[in-house]
Amino acid sequence: MAANEPLSSRAEDLAPPPKEPGFVHQLGAFAIEAFGQARDLYSVFVRTLYYSVYGRREKGMFAQQVFEQGNQSVFFLTVFMGFFGMILVFQAGVQALRVVPDLTLLGATFLQLLVRDLAASIGALMLATRVGAGIAAEIGSMVVTEQVDALRMCAADPIEYLVVPRFKAGIVATTAVIIWSAGVAFVSGMLTAWVYFGVNPRTFANLGMVGHGDLIVGLTKCLAYGAAIPIVSAQSGLSTFGGSEGVGSATTRAVVNSSLAVIILNFFISAAGLILFPGATQ
Amino acid sequence: MAGGSVLETTDDKRGVAYTTGSGFLRISELVGGFALLFGRIAARLLTFRFDREQTFMNLYKMGVKSIPIVAVTALFTGAIMVIQAAPLVQRYQAYGLLGWGAGFGTLREIGPLLTALMISGRVGANNAAELGTMSVTEQIDAMRTLAIDPVAYLVAPRFVAIVITLFCSTLVADFLALFGAAYSAGPLLGVDPQVFYNGLTAGLLNFGDVAHGLVKSVAFGAMIALSSCFFGLNVQGGAPGVGRAVNATVVVSAASIFVIDYFVSALGT
Numbered sequence: 001m002a003a004n005e006p007l008s009s010r011a012e013d014l015a016p017p018p019k020e021p022g023f024v025h026q027l028g029a030f031a032i033e034a035f036g037q038a039r040d041l042y043s044v045f046v047r048t049l050y051y052s053v054y055g056r057r058e059k060g061m062f063a064q065q066v067f068e069q070g071n072q073s074v075f076f077l078t079v080f081m082g083f084f085g086m087i088l089v090f091q092a093g094v095q096a097l098r099v100v101p102d103l104t105l106l107g108a109t110f111l112q113l114l115v116r117d118l119a120a121s122i123g124a125l126m127l128a129t130r131v132g133a134g135i136a137a138e139i140g141s142m143v144v145t146e147q148v149d150a151l152r153m154c155a156a157d158p159i160e161y162l163v164v165p166r167f168k169a170g171i172v173a174t175t176a177v178i179i180w181s182a183g184v185a186f187v188s189g190m191l192t193a194w195v196y197f198g199v200n201p202r203t204f205a206n207l208g209m210v211g212h213g214d215l216i217v218g219l220t221k222c223l224a225y226g227a228a229i230p231i232v233s234a235q236s237g238l239s240t241f242g243g244s245e246g247v248g249s250a251t252t253r254a255v256v257n258s259s260l261a262v263i264i265l266n267f268f269i270s271a272a273g274l275i276l277f278p279g280a281t282q
Numbered sequence: 283m284a285g286g287s288v289l290e291t292t293d294d295k296r297g298v299a300y301t302t303g304s305g306f307l308r309i310s311e312l313v314g315g316f317a318l319l320f321g322r323i324a325a326r327l328l329t330f331r332f333d334r335e336q337t338f339m340n341l342y343k344m345g346v347k348s349i350p351i352v353a354v355t356a357l358f359t360g361a362i363m364v365i366q367a368a369p370l371v372q373r374y375q376a377y378g379l380l381g382w383g384a385g386f387g388t389l390r391e392i393g394p395l396l397t398a399l400m401i402s403g404r405v406g407a408n409n410a411a412e413l414g415t416m417s418v419t420e421q422i423d424a425m426r427t428l429a430i431d432p433v434a435y436l437v438a439p440r441f442v443a444i445v446i447t448l449f450c451s452t453l454v455a456d457f458l459a460l461f462g463a464a465y466s467a468g469p470l471l472g473v474d475p476q477v478f479y480n481g482l483t484a485g486l487l488n489f490g491d492v493a494h495g496l497v498k499s500v501a502f503g504a505m506i507a508l509s510s511c512f513f514g515l516n517v518q519g520g521a522p523g524v525g526r527a528v529n530a531t532v533v534v535s536a537a538s539i540f541v542i543d544y545f546v547s548a549l550g551t
Contacts, residue, residue: 076533080540087391087544095386098486099379109370117366125399129532133407137525243521248411251528255403256351263396267358270365274470 037235044159044235048167051160061165069131069166069230070173077181080126081119085185088118089192103197107204110189116214116273117221119182121266124225127174128258132233135166136254139237140247148238158238166230174226175219213277217269224265232258312534315516316508322433323441323508331431332438340443344405345450355400356393356455360462361470363388368471377473381481384463386491389456394495395543397455398502401448402535406510409440410531413514414524422515437515441507448503452496498546505538 021029089110096103139162142148148158186205193199236254240246326332363384371380413436416422422432460482467473513527513534 076537080537083540083544087540087547090544090547091387091391095383112369113366117362121362125396126536129399129403129536133529133532137529141522141525245411245415245524247521247525248415248528249408251525251532252404252407252411255407255532256400259400259403260351260354263355263358263362267362267365270362271470274365274368 040239041232041235044163044238045231047157047159048163048231048234051157051164052168055157055160055164058161058165062169065165065169066173068134069127069169070177073127073130073173073177074180076130077123077126077177078184081123081181081185082188084118084122085114085187085189086192088113088185089189090196093193093197097197103193103199104203105206105209106193106197106199107190108206108209110204111186111207112209112214114182114185114189115210115218117218117266117270119185120178120218120221120225121262123178123181124174124221124229124262125259127177127225128229128233128262129255131170131173132229132254132258133251135230135233136237136240136251137247139163139234140240140250143238143240144243144247163230163234163238166234167227170230171223171226174229175222178222178225211277213273217273217277220273221266221269224269225262228261228265229258232261312512315512319437319512319515320504320508323438323511326431326434326438327442331434332442333435336435336439337442340440341446344401344409344443345447348401348404348447348451349454351400351404352397352451352455353458355396356458357462359392359396359455360384360388360459360464361466363392363459364463364467364470371471371473377471377477378481378484380467380471380473381464381478382484382486383481384467384478385460385482385487388459388463389487389491389495391495391543391547393456393459394452394498394502395539397452398448398499398506398539399536401444401451401503402506402539403532405444405447406506406535407528407532409444409507409510410514411524411528413437413440413511414517414527417515417517418520418524432515437511440511441504444507444510445500445503448499448506449496452499456492456495494546498543501542501546502539505542506535509534509538 089106092106092110093103096106139148139158142162148162151158151161190201190204193204194201233254236250236257240250364380367380367383367387371377371383413422416436422436425432425435464475464478467478468475510531513531517523517527519526
């Protein structure tokens with residue numbers, strides 16, 4: 001034992017103590033992880049696009065997914081966009097009254113803002129929580145219970161079989177639901193303006209400021225978010241590991257990443273819209 | 283939880299009256315459950331019977347670890363606010379008012395709202411998954427047999443941590459959003475950051491606007507904490523139940539954030 005003691009103590013000396021990772025270490029680990037995620041996301045996106053064009057079509061899957069993403073979100077979005085329209089007009093009215101006593105342009109400004117940005121972005125943020133969490137939980141639990149591996153064994157690519165219908169359905173359902181919820185927000189905003197500020201609904205429903213540029217930017221946003229939410233959530237679901245806890249964290253990641261995707265896409269599309277359609281703002 | 287749980291899905295084949303009735307019952311069950319849970323948490327908080335260590339651990343896990351995501355969201359949000367204010371500003375050539383316009387929207391509405399949505403996605407969902415897994419694997423029952431009060435040890439610290447996290451995140455987000463707005467106004471609209479800051483501090487915005495947003499953030503934090511803890515503790519049906527609880531948490535938190543936002547906005551002015 002006495003002979004072994006210096007050896008063991010030397011071994012302890014040689015083995016470095018477990019250090020707290022430094023700042024550079026953390027930054028590097030973060031960068032590597034972010035890069036891996038981005039590459040994974042890109043791969044899922046490209047394969048989804050490929051199979052959307054060349055893949056086999058599963059009968060009924062598309063309609064079922066549109067129902068799940070679209071119809072089942074209608075109630076949810078109707079309630080929130082209704083409240084959101086009320087909040088927005090209320091705040092805008094309070095804000096405007098501090099500077100000008102005249103609220104005739106409230107409706108026109110509200111409509112333009114709704115069409116160009118807020119209907120699509122806020123609606124998509126809500127859809128990202130509902131639809132994104134649903135997709136990630138579903139695909140994640142399929143991964144954990146090895147159903148996705150079973151699909152691969154049957155020579156069915158999970159991207160083709162699971163992601164493509166959700167992707168196509170996402171584009172259609174998001175656009176449709178957002179157009180509906182923009183209508184809801186407009187009506188609730190109109191009622192709020194009437195009740196709180198006494199703005200006549202006819203004055204409020206003024207489409208004068210909505211140009212074609214606003215419409216194009218708004219619809220582009222719908223399409224982009226509708227494509228991004230299923231892809232990001234499906235990637236989170238497919239990269240699930242570690243049992244039921246893994247499904248929970250995959251769902252979290254799906255919601256966070258798709259919300260981030262919506263915000264970042266919003267920035268780029270809005271900036272592009274500002275540069276491409278400066279005439280629409282006059 | 284007799285008479286069906288909130289996490290069960292209703293059978294769509296039934297009639298309209300059945301669907302409406304069960305929907306109503308589910309909502310009232312939720313409201314009642316939230317109120318009971320809030321009462322239990324409040325009883326622990328008022329008598330200071332909650333675990334300090336757990337509170338600090340959760341604050342680190344929920345607050346410090348959320349800073350990157352809050353920062354990215356806030357910077358982009360500020361830039362988006364400037365882009366959305368751009369047409370109005372250009373029409374009236376009112377470059378001096380840009381800071382006020384972006385600041386008003388950010389401080390009162392968009393800052394607290396987007397921060398709450400991001401924190402609800404990251405922290406609320408994670409919290410529900412964690413508590414749900416503990417509940418499914420009977421760890422919470424094990425605590426009870428050891429005479430440890432699960433509300434004082436698990437739930438109340440999380441409640442405190444989420445409320446503080448959201449309050450501080452909103453402060454950080456407000457600051458970073460205005461920062462992002464000021465420095466994106468230059469390249470996008472040709473407005474000098476100094477002009478932006480002047481518009482921000484010219485007197486049209488006061489402390490009330492910041493406080494309005496912060497009051498909201500506290501209410502949002504309480505709702506996120508309540509819903510995530512409620513769904514986490516009431517998981518039924520093993521591992522798939524945890525997934526459903528996480529989903530329900532995210533949806534209900536987002537829902538209640540919007541509803542509360544309206545009432546705080548309407549009452550606060």
